[in-house]
Amino acid sequence: MFSNSDRFKESFLKRLESMCGKGFEETTKRDQYLTLGNMVREYISSKWIETNELYRSENKKQVYYLSIEFLLGRLLVQNLLNLGIKDVVEEGLNDLDIDLGDIEECESDPALGNGGLGRLAACFLDSLATLNLPGHGYGIRYKHGLFDQKIVDGYQVELPEQWLRHGNVWEVRKPDEAAEILFWGKIETSYDNNELSFKHVGAEKVLAVPYDMPVVGYHVDTVNTLRLWNAEPAAFAPNQDILSYKRDTEAITDFLYPDDTHDEGKILRLKQQYFLVSSSLQSIIASYKKENSNIRELHHSVAIHINDTHPALAVPELMRLLMDIEGLTWDEAWKVTTNTLSYTNHTILSEALEKWPIYLFKPLMPRIYMIIEEINERFCAELWNKYPGDWHKIEHMAIIAHDLVKMAHLAIVGSNSINGVAKIHSDILKHREMKSFYDIYPTKFNNKTNGITHRRWLLKANPGLTNLIKNTIGEDFVHQPDKLIDLKRHIYHPDLKEQFANVKRKRKEILAKRIAEKNGILVDIDSIFDVQVKRMHAYKRQLLNVLHIIYLYNRLKEDVNYTIQPRTFIFGAKASPTYYYAKKIIKLIHSLADKVNNDPRVSKIIKVVFMENYRVSLAEDIFPAADVSEQISTASKEASGTGNMKFMMNGALTVGTLDGANIEIMEEVGKDNIFTFGLTAQEVLNYEENGRYRSMEYYHHDLRIRQVVDQLTNGFFSEDEGEFESIKDSLLVQNDQYFVLRDFASYIDIQEKVGVAYQQRDKWLEKALINISHSGFFSSDRTIQQYADDIWKIDPMGVRV
Template identity: 50%
Template sequence: MQPISVEQFKDDYIKKFEQLYAYNYKEGTQREKFSALGFLVKNYYMGDWKDTVDEYRDEKKKQMFYFSMEYLPGRMLRSNLLNLGLTEVVEEGLQELGLNLDNITLGEVDPALGNGGLGRLASCFMDSIASKGLPGHGNGIRYQYGLFKQKFIDGHQIELPENWLRNGNVWEVRKENKAVVIRFGGEVYMVPDDHGELHPHYHHTQNILAVPYDTAQVGYQNDTVNNLRLWAAEIPYGDEYLFRTEEDRDGVKQITEVLYPDDSSYEGRLLRLKQEYFLSSAGIQSIVRYYQTLNEDWSLFADKVAIHVNDTHPALAVPELMRLLLDDVRLTWDQAWEITKKTISYTNHTILQEAMEKWPIDMVKDLLPRIYQIIEEINRRYVEKKLPLYGEDLTYRTAIIGNGQIRMANLAIIGSHSVNGVARLHTTILINETLNDFYLIYPGKFNNKTNGITQRRWMQISNRGLTEMLDDVIGTSWKKEPDELVMLKAYKDDEKVLQRLEDVKIENKKRFASYVKDEMGIVIDPNAIFDVQIKRLHAYKRQLLNVLHILDRYLQIKDNPEIDMPKRVFIFGAKAAPSYHYAKQIIKLINAVAKMVNNDEEINDLIKVVFIENYGVSLAELIIPAADVSEQISLAGKEASGTSNMKLMANGALTMATMDGATVEIFESVGEGNIYIFGLGNDEVQEYYANGTYNSHDLYDNNPRLKRVLNLLIDGTIPDIQQEGADIFDSLVKFNDEYFLLKDFDSYIRAQYKLDEDFKDRTLWNQMALMNIAHAGRFSADYTIMRYAKEIWKIFPRGDMGRTFLPQ
C-alpha cells in the first residue's frame, strides 16, 4: 500500500462520508462515522488484496484453506489500521477533524461468529498467516445471530438473539459469482453409463444456495491480504417456487442463523449436521473449482492445495472431497483416496472421549445419502485392510461406523495425513490414552502444535500503555519477532522499569473499574488484586472451585473482620451452552454470591465479585490488560490447551493453575517462582480413575474448613439459590465430584494465600509480572503458524518475508 499522509486521509474521509450519507461528517452518528472510516480503510487495502490473489493464482502457489465452525475476530478497525501502518495517521487526522478514533471504534459491532477459544484461535491464526506472508485462507459460516447475547435476569443466564448484522458489515464483500449449490435429502442411485461405470443420479433433493461473503485478512505491514470466506444459506435463484411456505423458507435461513443450535432435540442435532455439511461442501466445492482454473493434472492437487479441519465439525470435508473427485472429476477410488489423505490435515481440540462428535447412521443416511455411501465405503475398505493386520478388537474400535453411529474423529483421522494436538500435554494424552488405538496404527500421523496468540491484538491494540513502555525499554523489534520480548528480563531489577510497569497496570485497572461502575453500578478499587477467570462455562474448567475459594475467603473475613488481607476483585466472563443446565446453575450461583458479598458491609470491600455480561473479544481487550491473576484451574488432563492463559501472561498477569494444557509449557518458560501451581497432576488423576478410590463424601466429612464452605450452598446463607445450591452440593458430595474440586481445594487455598503475601511486596510482584511478559513471546501464533506451514501444510511465504526464527 502506498503511504497515506494526514492531509490525504482527511480529504479521503470527508469525501467518503459525503458519498455515503450526503451530509457533513459532523452531523453523523457514531455508527455512520465508523462506517465511513471502515469503507475508506477497505478502499486502502483493496489493491493489495487483488494483487495477493493474483500472485497466488498466477504463480500457482500452494494455498492452505482452514475450515472452522467458529471465528472470533473481534472489532477489525483497529487491527486493520495497525496492520496497514495507519494508526497514527488516522488518529491525527481524525483529531484535526474534531473526531476521536476510540469513540469511533465503538460504532463497530463485535462479530458474533464464535463461542470461545476455538473461534479466537482461528482468528489469531488468520492474522498470523497473513502477517507471515503465507498463502492461507479461512472457511466458515456467516451466522446471522452467532452464538447468543447473554443477559442476566435475577442472576440467571438468558439467551437473546445477537443480531450483529443488523446494520451490515463494512468489511465483507458478497461474491454471488462464487456461489455453489448444496444438496440435502432425497435419494441417490448409482446408474451405469455406456461403459459400465457407475454414476450418481439424484432425485427429490432439497437444493440450497451457498453464497460467500469474503473478508480481507490484512497482514502486518507486509502488503499481504488473504481471505476469510464465510458462507450464507439462501434459496437458489429461480427455485423460489419450491419454497412456498414460511416453514420452508425458515428452514433455509436456519442453516446459517445461529452458531451451535440447541442439540438437546433431534431437530437441533439435525440442524447442526446440516450446518457442518453446508460449510464442508461449500468450501470444498469452491476449492475444487479454483483448482480447475489452474489446468493442472489432478495428481498434483495435494501439491497445490492443503485443507485443514479445525476440530471435527468440518470432518465431512473428507467424504465431500471424495465425492467431487469421484463423481465430478471421475477419478478412480484409489486415486481420489490418495489425494484426499494427502490434502487434508486435522487438529483435535479435546481430551474428553464423550466430547468426540458422533452422528446416528440413519440421520446421515437420510440427510446426506451420497455422503453416507462414501463414508460406508471408506469404512468398508478400512476394515478390510486393517482386520488381518490388527485383529477385530482394534480394527472395530477405530472403525468410522460402529454402534449405530458415525464417529467423526475417526473419519477425520483416517481421512487425513496429519493429526495434531494443541499443547504438549494434550498431544501426549491423545497418544497414550484418548486416541491410543489410532496411534498404534498411524504413529507417523501424530504431532504437536502448541496453540498461540497474536500479540498484535492482545498487546499492541488492547494494551497500548504496555506497548509504549516496551518500545521505550527494549525497542520495537518484538513486534515482528515476539520472542525478543525476552530482552525485558535484563530489566528485572530496574526500579524505574518496574514502577512504570505498575503504573501501566494501574491505568488499565482504572479503565476497567470505570466500565464496571458505569455498566454494573459496582465500585471496585484499582489497587485491589484483579483476579480473572474468563472462559466458556464448563464443569471441567472449574469456575466452581473459584467460587469455593471466594466463599472460604468470605468466611475468613466474617470470622475476623480485622484480618490482614489485600483486597481482591474476582472477575468472571463466561457463557453456558443454552442446554447445559448444570453450567447455568453455576452462573446463577456466582451471581448470587456476588450479590451477597458485594452488599455485605462487614466485608469492608475486601472482596468484590464481578460477573461481566455477554463476554466476548472486545470485553476481553478491556479485562486482560487489567488482570493481576489468571485463573487456569481446570482438572489436570482435561483442558486441551487454553489461550486465555497466554493472553493474560503477555499482559503481566500471574498464573494460578493446575499442570494442565499449555500451562505446563508456561510453567517451564517462566520458572517456578513466577507462577502458582496447585492440585493433582494428570498422572494422579489417571490413578484415581484406574483404582476407583476417589471418595468425595470422605473429603467432605473429614475437612471441617471445606465442609463449612460446602454447607453454605444448602444452609440458606447464600440468598435465592435453594435449588441450584442443593444440586451443586449433591454433585460434589453425593455424586462423587466428577472433576475432583474437593481434593484440590486445600492446595488451591494455600496457593491463593501465598499469592496474597506476594502481592503485598510490590517489587517482588512487579518482577514476577515482568518475567511473565518477557517469556510470552514463545506463545505467539506467528511461531505456531510457521510450524504448521513447514511441517503440515508445506506452504511458503511470499518472497523472503515470514522466515521466522522458531524458539526452541
Template identity: 65%
Template sequence: MFSNKESFKENFKKRVEMLCGKSFSESTSRDHYETLGLMIREYVSNDWIKTNEKYLAVKGKQVFYLSIEYLLGKLLRQNLINLGVEGLVEKGLEELGIVLEELEEIEPDAGLGNGGLGRLAACFLDSLASLNLPGHGHGIRYKHGLFEQKIVNGYQVELPEQWLRSGNVWEIRKADLAVQIPFWGKVEAKMENGRLVFHHLHTETVTAVPYDVPVVGYHCKTVNTLRLWNAEPAQFPINKDILQYKRRTEAISEFLYPDDTHDEGKILRLKQQYFLVSASLQSIIRSYKKQHGSLNELHQQICIHINDTHPVLAIPELMRILIDEEGFGWDEAWHITKNTISYTNHTTLSEALEKWPIHIFQPLLPRIYMIVNEINERFCRELWEETPGDWDRIAKLSIIADGYVKMAHLAIVGSFSVNGVARLHTEILKEREMQPFYQLFPDKFNNKTNGIAHRRWLLKANPKLSTLISERIGNSWTSAPHELINLLKYQEDRSLLKELGKIKRANKEMLADIIYKQNGITVDPQAIFDVQVKRLHAYKRQLLNVLHILHLYNRILEDSSFRMIPRVFIFGAKASPGYYYAKKIIKLINTVADKVNNDPRVGDQMKVIFLENYRVSLAEKIFTAADVSEQISTASKEASGTGNMKFMINGALTIGTLDGANIEIHERVGDENIFIFGLTAEEVLHYYRHGGYDSDEYYHHDSRIQQIVDQLVNGFFPDVHNEFEPIFDSLLEENDQYFVLKDFASYAETQRKIGEAFKDQISWQKKCLVNIAHAGYFSSDRTIREYAKDIWDIHPVT
C-alpha cells in the same frame, strides 16, 4: 488516501458526504465509522487483488483453513495498526472533532464464534497474513452469534446477538461465486460407459453465497481472505411449502451452535457442517481447476485443514467430488484425499468427540453416508487382514459403530496429519484417547502448541505497555515476538518495574470504570484483580474459584482478626443454552456476589464481579488489567488454553494446574514466577483408571469444605430455595468428577501465597516482567510457522 494527515482529512470529509448524501456537519458517528471502514477496505483492495494474483502465478502449496467459528473481535483499529496508519488517522479524525475510540464502539463484535476454538482460528488468520503465507479461512456467515448474554436476577438470559443489524462494512458479497448444496433425496447408481455412476436425485437444494472479508497482514502487502458462506434459497421447489423451505434454508446460517438436544437441532447442526465443507470444497476446487486443470496433483498443491471435527465431512465430500464429478477411481481419489486433509484435535474429553446417529446422517446426506460407509468397510477390512479375528480392535477403531458415525475416527483415517494443541494434550491423545490409532498411524500424530495474535492482545489491547517495551528493546518484537525475551535484562531495573506497575494501575482504573458502569459496583484499583474469564464448563472449575470466595467470606465473618489483601474477583463466561449445570454455576457466582458485595462487614477486603456478555472487545480490557490469571481446570482436561497466554503477555501471574499449555508456561518462567497447585494429569488419570477417590472423605475431614458445601443447600442463601442442589449433588452424590474438593486445600494455600507475594510490588512486577519476556514463544506466529513447515508445506510469497 492515507498518505498524510491532510490528504486523509480531505478524503474522509468528501467520502462522508458522497456515501451518506448529507453535509459533513450533519453526519453522525455511524456515518463516520462506515465511511472509515469503507476507505480502509478500498485502500487494501489493490493489495488484496495482487495477493490473489501472486498465489495464482507462483508455484507452491496453499492452505485452506476450515473452521465452524472465527472469533474475530473488532477489526477497525486492528486494520489501521496493521496498515501502519493508526496514528495518522487518529490525529486526522481528532482535528475533525471525531474520536477514533468512539467509532470503535460502534463496530459490533462479529458473531462468528464463541470460545477458544474460534479465537484461535482468528489468531491463525492474522499470523498467516502477517507472515506472507498463502492461507485462507472458510466459515459460515452466521446472522446471529451464540447469543447476547444478560444477567437477570443472577440468571443467564440469552438474547439474539444481532451483530449484522446494520450490515458488515468489511465484507464483499460474491453472488457470482455461489454454489449449490444438496440435502435429503436419494441416490441412484447406473452403469455409464463401463463404470458405476451415482446420481443424487430429488434433493432439497440450498444456495451457498460467499461473503469475502480481507485479512490484512501486519506492515506487509499480503491481504488474505476469510470466506464466509451464507445460506439462501435456491430455485423454489414446486408443490412444496415455499415459506417452510425458505425458513429451513436460512436457518443453516442463522445461529452459531443451534441447540442439539433434540433431533431437529441435530439435523440443523449436521446441515451446517456439510454446508460449510461442501461450499468450501466446491469453491477451492473450482479455483484450483482454473489454475491447474487436472486434479491429479491436488494434494501437492493444496492442503485443507480441518479445525476440530466440525468440518470432518470435508473427507467424504472431497471423495464425492473426485469420484462422482471428476471420474476418479476409488483408490486414486482416496490417495489424493488423505494426502490433502490435515486435522487438529481440540479436546481430551471423550464425551466431546463428535458422533452422529446414523438415523439422522443417512437420510440427510445419503451419498456422503455411502462414501463414509465405504471408507469404514475398507478400513475395517485392512484391520482384519492385519490382525484376523481381533473383533475388539476393529470395534474400537471402526468409523461406524453402535448406530453412530464417529467423526474423530473419520478425521484420523482420512487425513495425513493429526495434531494436538499442547504437549500434554498430544501425549494424552497418543497414550489414552486415541492410543489404538496412534499405534496404527504413529507418523500422523504431532504437536503444535497453540499461540495468540500478540499484535492484537498486546500491541492493540495494551498500547501503553507496548510503548514501554519498544522504548527499552526497540519495536521489532511486533514482527519478531521472540525478541520479547530481551526484557529479561531489565529484571533489576526498578524504574522499569515501577513503570510496569503504573501501567497496570491505569488499566485497572479503566476496567474499574467499566465495572461501575455495567454493574454499579465501585472497586478499588489497588486491590488484586483476580480474573477467570472463559467458557463456562464444569472442567474449567469456576466452581472451585467461587467456593474459595465463599470460604474467604466465612473467614471474614467469623474471625475479626483476619485481614486479607483486598481482592476483586472477576468472572466472565457464557454457558451454552442447554448446559443446565453450567447455568447453575453462573447463578451461584452471582448469588455469592450479591451476598459479599452488600455485606458491610466485608468492607474493602473483597468484591465479586460477573461481567455479562463476555466477548473479544471486553476481553481486551480485562486481560490488560488482570493481576492474577485463573487457569484452574482439572489436570488433563484442558487441551491447551489461550487465555493463559493473553494474561501472560499482559503481565498477569498464573494460578493454575499443570494442565494444557500451563505446563509449557511453567517450564519457561520457572517455579518462582507462576503459582501451581493441585493434582497432576498423571494423578487424575490414575483415579479415572483405578478409582480410589472419595469426595465424602474431604467433606468430612475438612471443616472449611463441609461448611461451604453445606451452605449450598442449608438456607445460607435464603432466596434461592433448592437452586444449588444439583451442584451439591455433583460434589457428593456423584463423587466430584472434576476433583474440586480434592484440590481445594492446595488452591486455598496457593491463593494465600499470592496475597503475600502481592505485598512486595517490586518483586511482583519482576515476576510480571519475566512472564511478558517469555510470552513471545506463545505467539501464533511461532505456531503458524510450525504448521507451515511441519504439516502444510507452505512458504512465504512476497
C-alpha cells in the same frame, strides 16, 4: 488518502458528506464509522487484489483452514494498525474533534464464534497473512452468532446477536461464486461403460453464497481472505412448501451451535457442517482448476485443514467430488484426499468428540453416508489384517459402530496429520485417548502448541505496555515476538518496574470505570484483580473459584482479626443455552456477589464482579488490567488454553493446574514465577481408571469443605434452598467428576501464597515482567510457522514492506 493527516481529513470529510448526504456537523458516530470503514476497505482492496494475482501467477501451494468458528473481534483499529496508518487517521480525526475509540464503539464484534476454538482460528489467520503465507479461512456467516448474554436477576438470558443490524463494512458478497448443496433425496446407481456412477435425485437444494472479508497482514503487502458462507434458497421442487423451505434453509446460517437436545437440532447441526464443508471444497476445487488441469495433483497445490471435528465431513465430501464429479477411481481419490487433509484435535472430552446417529445421518446425506460406509469397510479390513480376530479393537476403532458415525475417527483415518495443541494434550492423545490409532499411524501424530497474535493482544489491546517495551528493548519484538525475551535483561531496573506498575494501574482504572458503569460496583484499584474469563464449563472449574471466595467470606465474617490482601474477583463467561449446570454456576456467582458486595465489612476487602456478554472487545479491556490469571481446569481436561497466554503477555501471573499450556508456561518462566496447585494429569487419569476417588471423604474430613458445600443449600444464599442443590449433588452424589473437592485445600494454600507474594511489590513486578519477556514463545507466528513447515508444506509469498 492516508499519506498524511491533512490529506486524510480532506478525503474523510468529502466521503462522509457524499455517503451520508448531510453536513459534517449533522453526522453521527455511526456515519463516521461507516465512512472510515469504507475508506479503509477501499485502501485494502488494491493489496487484496494484488495478493490474489500473486497467488495465481506463482501457483504455489495454498492452505485452506476450515473452522466452524472465527472469533475475530472488532477489525477497524486492528486493520489500521496492520496497515500502518493508525497514527495518520487518529491525528486527522483528532483535528476534527473525533475520538477513534468512540468510532470503534460503533463496530459490533462479528458473532462468528464462542471461545478458544474461534479465537485461535482468528489468530492463525492474522499470522498467516503477516508471515506472507498463502492461507485462507472458510467459515459460516452466522446471522445471530451464539447469543447475546443478558443477566436478569442473576440468571443468564440469551438474546440473538444483532451484529449485522447495520451491515458489515468489511465483507464483499460474491453471488457469482455460489455453490449448490444437496440434502435428503436418494442415490440412483447405474453402470455406464462398465463404470459405476451415482446420481442424487429428489434432493433439497440450498445455495451457499460467499461473503469475503480481507485478512490484513501486519506491515506487509499480503491480504488473505476469510470466506464466510450464507445459506439462501435455491431452486425447489413444486411439491415443496416454499415458506418452510425458505425457513429451513435460512436456519442453516442463523445461529452458531443450534440446540441439539432433540433430533431437529441434531439435523440442523449436521446440515451446518456439511454446508460449510461442501461449499468450501467446491470453491477450493474451482479455484484450483482455473490454473491446473490435473485434479490428481490437487494435494501438491492445496492443503485443507480440519479445525476440530466439525469439518470432518471434508473427508467423504472430497472423495465425492473427486469420484462423482471429477471421475477419479476410489484409490486415486483416496490418495488425493488423505494427502490433502490434516486435522487438529482440540479436546479429549467425550461429549465434544462428535458422534452422529445413523438414522439421522443417512437420509440427510445419502451419498456421503455411502462413502463413509466404504471408508469404514476398507479401514476395518485393514485392521483385520493387522489384528485378526480382535473384534473388540476393531469395534472400538471403527468409524461406524453401534449405530453411530464417529467424526474424530473419520478425521484421523482420512488425514495425513493429526495434531494436539499442547505437549501434554498431544501425549494424552498418543498414549491414551487415541493410542489405538497412534499404534497404527505413529507418523501422523504430532504436537503444535497453540499461540496468540501479539498484534491484537499486546499492540492493540495494551498500547501503554507496548510503548514501554519499545522504549526498553527497541521495536524488533513487533515483527519478531520471540525478541520479547530481551526484556528479561532489564527486569531488575527500578525505573522499568515503576513504569510497568503505572501502566498496569492505568489499565486497572479503565476496567474499574467500565465495571462501575456496567455493573454499578466500585472496586479498589489497589486490590488484586483476580480474573477468570472463559467458556462456562464444569471442567474449567469456575466452581472451585466460587467455593474459595465463599471460604474467604466465612473467614472474614468469623474472625475480625483475619486480614488478607484486598482482592477483586472478576468473572466473564457464557454458558451454552442448554447446559443447565453451567447456567446454575452463573447464578451462583451472582448470588455470591450479592452476598459479598453488600456486606459492610467484607466488601471493603473483597468484591465479586461478573462481566456480562464476554467477548473479544471486552477481553481487550480485561487482560491488560489483570494481576492474576485463573487457569484452574481439572488436569488433563484443557487441551491447551490461549487465555493463559494473553494474560501472561500482559503481565498477569498464572494460578493454574499442571494442565494444557500451563505446563509450557511454567517451563518458560520457571516455577517461581507461576502458582501451580492440584492433581497432576496422571493422578486424575489414575483416579478415573481405578475409581478410588470418594468425594464424600473430603466433605467429611475437611470442615472448610463441609461448610462451603453446605452453604449451597442451607439458606446461606437468599434464594430458595433448592436453587443450588444440583451443584451440591454434583460434588457429593455424583462424586465430583472434576475433582473440585480434591483440589480445594491445595487451591486455598496457593491463593494464600498469591496474597503474600502480591504484598512483596518489587518481587511481584519482577515476576510479571519475567512472564511478559517469555510470552513471545506463545506467539501464533511460531505456531503457524510450525504448521506451515511440518504439516501444510507451504512457503511464503510477497515481500515485507
